[in-house]
């Protein structure tokens with residue numbers, strides 16, 4: 001029996017994500033609020049929950065009825081999940097997986113409690129598969145771990161992160177009470193290196209803990225790691241910096257793209273983290289964080305009760321695993337490319353970073369549409385993250401899901417074409433060259 005679910009109360013960060021105020025009104029003169037992306041905040045969708053019920057009197061008949069109710073409820077829920085999966089486009093989750101061979105492990109409570117390399121007294125674990133780094137509960141935990149290592153190495157350090165960084169980076173700053181300096185981003189979403197240099201020079205006395213994005217959350221932008229390292233050295237931070245690379249989604253795609261910059265421990269980085277439920281398509285949230293062995297020591301405490309060592313953020317750690325990947329990456333990039341072109345052909349402003357599968361486009365003004373396709377929106381834009389579960393589209397298109405999406409978007413877009421001059425201006429979010437509003441087209 002489930003309790004009534006409380007919906008609604010978003011925290012400040014989430015509220016800010018849908019807050020349309022502060023989108024740079026005035027940056028592009030002569031446009032209305034709506035053209036600038038100032039849309040009224042959506043009504044909070046309250047998650048529907050089940051009523052709390054008194055348990056029925058305990059007789060045979062009631063028990064059988066209850067079992068039938070539970071079966072019907074679960075079947076209905078499975079149906080609901082199938083429908084929501086069929087209409088999912090907005091978040092970077094690969095929904096295509098077959099874990100049937102893993103089913104045999106569902107009857108075990110696999111828990112890698114404690115250090116990834118030191119066995120605890122709890123024997124039901126899968127440490128033998130943890131060959132590098134440790135399995136986290138999500139990408140956020142990877143960031144919390146990497147930045148904590150940085151803070152432990154440089155207790156008086158400052159965290160530098162571009163304003164396009166994931167909110168978990170700023171959360172880490174608050175949790176660890178480390179000063180966090182936000183760096184401007186380019187319109188592509190990449191860290192503005194000139195601004196990074198300027199802000200470093202303002203704080204020469206304190207070490208730098210830098211979050212480098214290997215694929216930002218909204219635009220899929222990749223910060224220039226090599227340039228960031230040389231700026232640190234040029235500004236005199238040699239041996240006084242720590243770099244954490246946040247590769248939640250794209251960290252697992254980069255190794256398969258020939259022209260992509262290399263993220264490797266042969267460069268002076270301290271840690272890298274990725275999410276497992278994003279590109280890899282794990283059915284439960286998880287991730288991996290890798291750091292240098294010498295750094296792990298700064299966090300490690302031996303725990304007698306575990307007969308292992310505490311070196312991780314969480315205690316209990318999911319020990320259920322993974323599948324391999326390949327060539328899906330190229331398919332995603334191709335599909336993303338087609339989708340972006342298709343949208344532009346249909347008059348919808350869209351952009352796509354070179355090494356990314358995130359197609360950014362003008363924010364739909366219809367919350368029902370946003371809800372149906374589960375789109376993540378920010379400021380004047382929304383995105384579709386093209387994942388391996390979307391079938392290959394040929395140039396003229398036979399991908400039902402993406403086709404349906406484009407068709408419906410264009411049909412519904414009449415919402416702002418009723419008035420002349422009313423196509424949303426997205427220039428400040430994706431650049432004038434990608435904007436098809438009446439001023440920039």
Ligand SMILES: *Cc1c(COP(=O)(O)O)cnc(C)c1O
Pocket residue numbers: 137138139140141143165166168213215216217246247248249275285286287
């Ligand atoms: C999704 C994401 C995260 C956090 O991932 P969770 O697994 O949801 O905690 C961190 N960084 C970036 C860039 C992301 O896109």
